[in-house]
Amino acid sequence: MDNSLPLESPSLSRRQLLNFITGAAVAATAGAALYPAGKFFIPRAETGAGGAILAKDVLGNPIPASQILGELPLTRALVAGLAGEPTYLIVKEDGTLDSIGIVDNCTHLGCTFPWNPMDQQFQCPCHGSRYAPDGTVVRGPAPLPLKIVQVVAIDNSILISPWTENDPRTGEKPWWV
Structure with a gap:
């Protein structure tokens, strides 16, 4: 064996x-x-905490905060915001940026519209909707207030991030979240 x-x-x-x-x-x-x-x-991701992005001009170049803050008080400057959506940034009376930006997109049919400084309103030329300076509906057919975003100026950069808290105009959860 x-x-x-x-x-x-x-x-x-x-x-x-x-x-x-x-x-x-x-x-x-x-x-x-x-x-x-x-x-x-x-390309580098130009996002910060909470999905914040840099405010850009039409060509996609970041806009320095000093350029917007150099405007007259109560001016509304149009920039490319989240997902490239046109967004109005507001220069407050004290020369700082308002923490709320207003997205330039009509809640009726999605048209873009200008700020009318004479009437102090956003006026949609397509169907006549009118919005107050804070984006609430003044006259329809728009059913909802304008979408808002958070705006922060840090080190000469403007960061725009989604608004996730309660809408300060209505006190309710935002319709776009």
């Missing part, structure tokens, strides 16, 4: 080990070379 143990083949041959080491070295080298190229071609 033979009491010897049978010899089993090793689980990883020498050739498989060398192929694994070579593949790992090639992958590490390629990853190290492609990482800077990827960082160059993929």
